[in-house]
Amino acid sequence: MANKKEINQINHFKFQPVHTATEIVTIAGESAIxxxxxxxxxxxxxxxxxxxxxxxxHNGVIAVKVLSRLLPDAPDFARGFIGLAFRINDDDSAFESFYVRPTNGRCSDPVRKKHTLQYFSYPQYTFAYFRDQGITDYEGTADIGLNEWIELKVVVTDDRAEFFVNGGNNPAITVDPLKHGAHSTGSIGLFVDVGTEGYFKDLIVTSFDEMK
Structure with missing residues (x-):
């Protein structure tokens, strides 16, 4: 039996900020972080x-809705980076992640468009590493933009992960194998990067095995 923790009010979860500032807010009458x-x-x-x-x-499904805005002081290279981290170890020194770049989703530049979605594995396998190595398997496209709710879903089974956007039937990116392997476990994080004002709501975690 899957262990499903479904909480539409995100403030029912407890979070630890890691190199971030967090607060519970209300958007259109709904709680978001x-x-x-x-x-x-x-x-x-x-x-x-x-x-x-x-x-x-360890294994299961993580789903969340995210909304990204650019901060007033965001640098020119900011893309609204927002997504999920998972299997985060205790000291935050290793994890897997999937995030989106909303400014790229409807960009007229075809190269930027191909960089709308991103998988990376911390600490070694960053997007810069993949690009320097000419590896393109871990990026993808999606019809998304800033200041709109985007549905993200991550399905993890051992050393395989599938990443879905906005309810698509087919994964936008499939990673097999995950860089940290089949047996890694850990926490889940609501991820942002430079220049992003990120909002998250409707977090649902479904575990295929025992989860605290």
Whole structure:
């Protein structure tokens, strides 16, 4: 039996800010958590998220709705980076992640469009590593934009993950194998990166095995 923790009011979860500032807010009458990168870390694809407390996730489904805005002081290269981290270890030194770049989704530049979706594995396998190696398997396209709710879903089974956007029947990206392997476990994080004012709601976690 799957262990399903379905909570539409996101403030029922408990979060630990990791290099972020977080607060519960109300948008259109619904609770959401606002997450903004706080510490001036020098690299992209780092451990910058609101991390669920007392959760140890291995296999299952994580679904959430995200909304991304650019901060007033966002640099030119900001893309509205927002997504999920999962299997985060205790000291935040290793995890898997899937995020989106909403500014790229409807961009007229075909190259940027191909970079709308991103998988990375911290700490080694960042988007910069994949691009430097000419590896294109971990990016994809999606019809998304800033300041709109985007549905993200991650389905994890051992060393395989499928990433879905806005209720699509087919995964937008499939990763097989995950860089940290089939047996890694850990927490779940609401991920943002530089220049993003991120909002998250309707978080649903369904575990295929025992979860705290």
């Amino acid at each position: 606002r997450v903004v990168k706080k510490d001036k870390l020098m690299q992209f694809d780092e451990n910058t998220y609101a991390k669920l407390k007392n959760v140890n996730f």
